[in-house]
């Protein structure tokens with residue numbers, strides 16, 4: 001039997017024809033499909049401005065460049081995260097302060113931000129980076145108070161959360177609508193809600209920031225309308241563009257996003273139902289204030305123990321199932337230079353793991369995963 005991955009893209013014949021048709025166009029980069037994909041995303045996310053780019057990492061980098069992060073700027077971000085944000089901030093010379101996280105969800109809370117400011121005596125910071133681990137926008141509207149308090153920009157690393165929604169004063173908002181942040185960023189890596197192979201999205205409601213994002217995306221070049229030979233270079237930018245056949249794939253994938261989200265939510269429900277009698281595990285909490293993108297299904301050991309996690313991973317692997325740990329706290333990497341430990345991030349690290357979740361995971365395969373998890377914890381059914 002082929003092993004069951006923890007995540008995987010879904011590509012159908014419509015996606016394949018979309019890509020091959022795009023390859024027949026005269027322009028295979030910076031053409032009308034880029035504009036169409038951005039317009040479709042604008043409508044879906046309900047934001048004013050969208051830019052697509054070539055990865056989630058470059059999306060985050062574009063957001064950092066647009067707000068002008070520079071040497072010694074202070075940035076707060078969660079200690080548990082994929083490492084892109086940290087590396088990018090460091091590459092710009094910023095001082096990064098890692099806030100602790102909730103030990104069940106792995107997400108930074110407003111209380112963690114307050115504690116981080118107290119611990120490091122931070123009164124003013126350049127940016128606060130939020131990450132919705134697993135696709136759950138738990139505190140999406142609660143960080144806005146820091147904008148005034150810390151005089152900062154708020155950036156969402158929403159790479160897990162395309163399609164997620166949250167409530168504010170009884171109204172629903174999509175992550176990416178930027179109602180409670182300055183810039184949102186997404187990844188279109190194959191494991192994410194929709195994919196373009198590699199890819200990223202940046203959204204904002206600020207024309208000024210959008211102009212900068214688009215300039216930095218395309219080498220800082222400003223062209224004169226209808227005079228293709230006349231251009232100026234107004235800043236030191238990069239080439240982070242997404243090509244036309246990727247945009248065509250993105251347009252085709254976006255048409256299926258409701259279906260993808262529904263399936264991920266059904267997989268979550270089945271895990272919740274079938275694993276609730278495993279007394280050793282904490283299952284994700286069901287919270288009415290948001291709709292998850294269900295990017296990951298994260299469970300945790302009630303008694304945190306990294307060795308148990310590793311034993312479980314090996315046991316599952318032997319049985320053809322790949323589980324994963326999201327994430328190793330950033331301060332544990334060699335690249336993080338300095339002594340640092342945060343209490344809840346350690347608990348999370350020793351207890352949390354992610355089970356397979358993706359569009360093509362059949363009920364039969366999921367039941368097999370559940371059976372194996374249960375047998376590891378000594379339950380037959």
Ligand SMILES: Cc1ncc(COP(=O)(O)O)c(C=O)c1O
Pocket residue numbers: 055056057058081082084085131157159160187188189198199200
């Ligand atoms: C939370 C988070 N941030 C950033 C990234 C980087 O995205 P990409 O792989 O598209 O560069 C990822 C990708 O896994 C991620 O999960």
